[in-house]
Amino acid sequence: MSGKHLADLSAIIKDLDKRGRLVRVRSEVDLKHDLAGIAAEFEGGGRAVLFENVKGRDHPVFTGLYWSRELLGVLMRKKEAELPGYVSDCIKSWQSKPVPPVIKKTGPVLQVREKTVDLGKLPIPVHALKDGGPYFDAGVVIARDPETGVRNASIQRFMITGPDTMNINIDAGRHLEAYLQKAADKGETLPFSLNIGVGPGLHFAAAAPSEAAPIDTDELGIASAFHGAPLELVKGKALKTELVAHAQYALECEMIPGELDDEGPFAEVTGYYAKRAPRPKVHVRAIHRRRTPVFQTILSGKEVFNSVGLLGEANVLNLLQRQVPGVRDVYFSHGGCGFYHAVVQMKQVREGWSKQAILAAFSAFPPLKMVTVVDEDVDIRNAGDVEWAMATRLDPVHGIVVLDKIFGHGLNPSFPDYLGAKVGFDATRPFPPTYEYDRAKVKKMKLDGLDIAIPEPPAASRAGRKAKPKSRRASPSPSRSKTKRA
Numbered sequence: 456m457s458g459k460h461l462a463d464l465s466a467i468i469k470d471l472d473k474r475g476r477l478v479r480v481r482s483e484v485d486l487k488h489d490l491a492g493i494a495a496e497f498e499g500g501g502r503a504v505l506f507e508n509v510k511g512r513d514h515p516v517f518t519g520l521y522w523s524r525e526l527l528g529v530l531m532r533k534k535e536a537e538l539p540g541y542v543s544d545c546i547k548s549w550q551s552k553p554v555p556p557v558i559k560k561t562g563p564v565l566q567v568r569e570k571t572v573d574l575g576k577l578p579i580p581v582h583a584l585k586d587g588g589p590y591f592d593a594g595v596v597i598a599r600d601p602e603t604g605v606r607n608a609s610i611q612r613f614m615i616t617g618p619d620t621m622n623i624n625i626d627a628g629r630h631l632e633a634y635l636q637k638a639a640d641k642g643e644t645l646p647f648s649l650n651i652g653v654g655p656g657l658h659f660a661a662a663a664p665s666e667a668a669p670i671d672t673d674e675l676g677i678a679s680a681f682h683g684a685p686l687e688l689v690k691g692k693a694l695k696t697e698l699v700a701h702a703q704y705a706l707e708c709e710m711i712p713g714e715l716d717d718e719g720p721f722a723e724v725t726g727y728y729a730k731r732a733p734r735p736k737v738h739v740r741a742i743h744r745r746r747t748p749v750f751q752t753i754l755s756g757k758e759v760f761n762s763v764g765l766l767g768e769a770n771v772l773n774l775l776q777r778q779v780p781g782v783r784d785v786y787f788s789h790g791g792c793g794f795y796h797a798v799v800q801m802k803q804v805r806e807g808w809s810k811q812a813i814l815a816a817f818s819a820f821p822p823l824k825m826v827t828v829v830d831e832d833v834d835i836r837n838a839g840d841v842e843w844a845m846a847t848r849l850d851p852v853h854g855i856v857v858l859d860k861i862f863g864h865g866l867n868p869s870f871p872d873y874l875g876a877k878v879g880f881d882a883t884r885p886f887p888p889t890y891e892y893d894r895a896k897v898k899k900m901k902l903d904g905l906d907i908a909i910p911e912p913p914a915a916s917r918a919g920r921k922a923k924p925k926s927r928r929a930s931p932s933p934s935r936s937k938t939k940r941a
């Protein structure tokens with residue numbers, strides 16, 4: 456499949472619209488709290504949302520591109536269960552034959568350069584009730600290593616603090632953190648571009664974990680692998696930066712090492728607020744945009760599960776299949792915040808490999824806190840089925856691996872200062888398999904053509920069923936789901 460359409464968000468929005476996958480909010484909506492509140496009603500469903508009329512601003516806001524595997528499947532022209540394998544193939548193709556980006560003379564993002572830098576004019580929402588301000592949380596940062604010149608792509612959240620200032624949250628271990636330190640060591644500032652409204656090829660490149668894209672590689676090439684063509688960049692005008700030619704907006708920014716300011720709180724992917732604390736200050740030197748741009752924002756939650764989580768999943772699958780015989784599939788469960796709990800499915804070929812799979816998964820993706828390994832007869836995308844394996848096959852004395860005082864994800868409250876404990880559950884049946892652990896099966900039957908009388912459900916449950924739209928049933932959001940909507 457040619458993934459060219461994956462390079463341009465405007466093309467994607469048109470494509471979703473054509474396929475009945477775009478909700479258009481035509482009423483005027485306030486950027487502060489209301490926009491996120493409306494978006495949350497659609498979160499996890501099979502349609503993205505375009506806010507066409509944003510109060511006090513000239514341009515629309517788009518959200519939801521990554522919030523369900525169903526929608527991602529439509530976008531990527533893949534079945535949901537094929538997504539990790541497809542993403543893993545794109546990364547492997549980049550690893551073996553990287554296609555670097557090309558620098559173009561011009562591109563849609565250079566259509567307009569704002570005369571003055573005023574972030575207050577952009578349609579930047581305030582999401583959760585206690586968030587410290589408006590945030591960019593879906594933009595891709597592109598910077599170059601001050602020492603080696605290698606490029607990096609990453610996504611970070613930025614809190615707006617003034618017309619031309621913001622503060623950035625850089626988690627421990629990020630490549631941008633290393634770049635900032637290198638700039639400090641050389642006595643230089645760190646220029647970078649912040650690109651808003653990019654296609655999923657680059658979004659996934661930016662979300663690729665450092666275990667898949669180490670610091671000495673130009674991970675922008677991952678976007679080229681998704682597009683089937685080189686990613687196009689243009690040179691910045693105010694600083695030594697490179698902008699994404701097909702982005703909706705691109706900001707030229709710089710950090711002056713040592714400058715800090717308070718950032719936060721911010722409702723994070725974990726379902727908790729990240730604390731307010733001093734974090735690096737960012738100066739915005741220029742704002743470029745398309746003539747009619749669409750601003751992209753992400754509700755912290757399912758959209759992150761399906762981007763950071765999907766990329767992590769792909770990397771764990773890739774590594775496990777190389778290192779552990781019998782590994783078939785990997786899923787990062789949504790109950791595990793999308794990237795704290797990996798469920799691994801394997802067909803055991805030898806005793807002890809299931810525990811090896813636990814260790815390999817932790818090393819392939821350090822944010823993981825839990826790994827559960829199950830046999831090939833368990834549906835890893837079904838929490839009930841995984842629990843069945845734990846309830847009936849896990850030996851709590853020999854099957855639980857605990858790693859204490861180990862580096863983990865700083866946003867997880869059980870890892871204060873990035874330190875905590877991790878746990879692996881070997882919920883596979885004893886090897887070689889015995890009769891006692893054989894899963895009972897009935898014959899698979901088709902109901903077509905049989906004369907069966909099925910009574911209508913009682914009125915109460917019928918009303919209850921009707922209130923839930925189809926898309927929501929496909930991926931329910933129990934914490935946020937209300938009842939009806941259009």
Ligand SMILES: Cc1cc2nc3c(=O)[nH]c(=O)nc-3n(C[C@H](O)[C@H](O)[C@H](O)COP(=O)(O)O)c2cc1C
Nearest residue numbers: 609610611612624625626629630662663664665762
């Ligand atoms: C929507 C979204 C928001 C994110 N926010 C942050 C953030 O604020 N800070 C951060 O360090 N990582 C954040 N991440 C994760 C990083 O972008 C991701 O782990 C990336 O691989 C890091 O790049 P690096 O390996 O080049 O350092 C976010 C990811 C997504 C998808």
Ligand SMILES: [Mn+2]
Nearest residue numbers: 607608630674
């Ligand atoms: Mn990187």
